[in-house]
Amino acid sequence: MNIIATAQATSTAPTSAFFAKWADMATWSEWNNDTEWVRLDGPFVQGATGTLKPKGGPKVGFVVERLNDNEFVDVSKLIGARLIFDHQIAATDGVTTVSVTVSIEGPLRWLWTKIMGGDLAKSVRPDLDALVAAAEGVLA
Template sequence: MKQLATAQTVSTAHPSAFFARWADMATWPEWNADTAWVRLDGPFVQGATGVLKPKGGPKVPFTVEVLVPGREFTDVSRLLGARLTFRHLVERTAEGTTLVRVDVTLAGPLAPLWNAILGKDIRATLQQDLDRLAAVAESKAEARA
């Protein structure tokens, strides 16, 4: 398995605000600069499947492999000869903030090829996307307050 990138941020938004954004996949392009659209085939639950369309790339099927509300959301995209995994973790800190971390890995016999194709862009945008997600989560939480 190849670690492609890691991003982390601290937010004032509650973990549930992040899960609300992740569950509302149609809005992902608001904070994920590389995503044209995302469709989930049913409710946001472990085992759910969907399709993601990166800007300038082909549609990619994915599965919600792990879903622990308030703690972890892991999705796996099936690429030819490889699996691209985004593991999203949230944790409430003692200070009352939320620590959010995203780890991206590639595994499979064609992982080196996919790393050459996707790795640089993922590394370049992951932190920016997470920062935008935190801003959206915080603004949505403030709007509800």
């Protein structure tokens, strides 16, 4: 597995606000600059599937691999690889900490990292900051 990027942020918004933003995939393009659109095939639950259209790229299928009180992991299926977005969340004393790790695994991970790794690495921090703003009710 190759880790492409990680980012962490804190917020005064409750964890439920982040899960609401993640669940409302039709609005992801409002806070995720490299996403044109996202469609979820059903409710936001573990095992749910959908399609994502990155800006400048082809549509890609994904699955909500894990979803619980502390994390949301979505995996995009690429030819010969899996692109993993691992969102961890915790709240302590009124402060919510959110972290995102983007990684890739599979026999062609080296190729996909070369194709899109740099752009993904650049977008993780601004996308997380925009998510925090959206969860706090102030779109950047």
